[in-house]
Amino acid sequence: MPREGVGARKRPAIRIELPSDRLQVLRFIQALSESDYLVCIAPEYLTKLEYLKQYFDARFSESRGDEQLITDFEIIHETPLTRIGSIERPLIFPRAYFSYLRELWDLGRDIDFSFIGLMTPARIDSLNAWLKRQGVLNGIPRPPFLKEYLIMREKIKRWLRVHSSGVTQFIFQTKFGSVMIGASDKGRVFPGKAWDDDYFRMLARSRFVLCPAGDFVWTYRFFESIMCGAIPIVEASCSSYNGFRYFTMDDPLADIRWSSEIAEHNFNACLELLTISREALNEEISQILSMGSREDVPLVR
DSSP, X not given: OOOTTGGGOOSOOEEOOOOTTSHHHHHHHHHHTTSSSOEEEOHHHHHHHGGGGGTSOOXXXXXXXXXXXXXXXXXXXXXXXXXXXXXXXXXXXOHHHHHHHHHGGGGOOOEEEEEEEOOOHHHHHHHHHHHHHTTOOSOSOOOSOOHHHHHHHHHHHHHHTOOOOOOEXXXXXXXXXXXXXXXXXXXXXXXXXXXXXXXXXXXXXXXXXXXXXXXSXXXXXXXXXXXXXXXXXXXXXXXXXXXXXXXXXXXOGGGOOOXXXXXHHHHHHHHHHHOOOHHHHHHHHHHHHHTOOOOOOOEEO
8 A cells, every 4th residue: 555755755764673572562663664764673573564565565674773773762551652752642553554444344344243352261251241241141161271371372372483273253142133253363473463354354344343351451452443443342441442432341232333423433533543644753753863862761561
């Protein structure tokens, strides 16, 4: 997806030194590449981002070590917070994501309710409690595993560079529509962690997306479902969701309605909240570089 004005790129290369195994970092780095600066990263991280080029005009280059280093930023997962210079957002996403996912709205919404993701014990309990309230007594099977086992499994798979397995789907029926739940770890390992197109296409086919909490109350799934035109149904509200229109898992399904007006409102609010224009990025990076080298270390946690 070509970017307007790409051919006019004449600004110097910049270097980002970040561990790109975190989703928040991946999205931030790709957003920076939408500026007119060439973003350079270490070769071991560059390979993780190459997969994005199948879907986006993602421009990265291997660092030689002599580019101007950018350190004036911080990325905090628990809040969430992503900041570069004086620009602060909960998360910073590439604008190209919104263009790409907006086109997927044309797939049609043949799924009433959906969830796809890693099945932790807490999520299984939350989803089963919601299903029970909808009259579904036999919900998602809960294997006798512990959270510690899941964490260890993910570490072993990353160490062995084992690709993720497929999706195990569960279909449930309520009197207000069908529920499709997919147990998947594709978004936890590369290349799916860089971009899982099947995941986003399922969101774009959904009218509503169930958003149980993850490690914190907020979840990426809330914003991703909005970008795909679905309306989130959250386990709990938080300040990061202010300004959006959504439902909670305690709301009666009889009161829940999908509408294009809500979907458009959320999409536009999300675009405003999570992206930075190319002009603003150029100006902010220029300001940072004009201050010269800094000794502070970027905060990532």
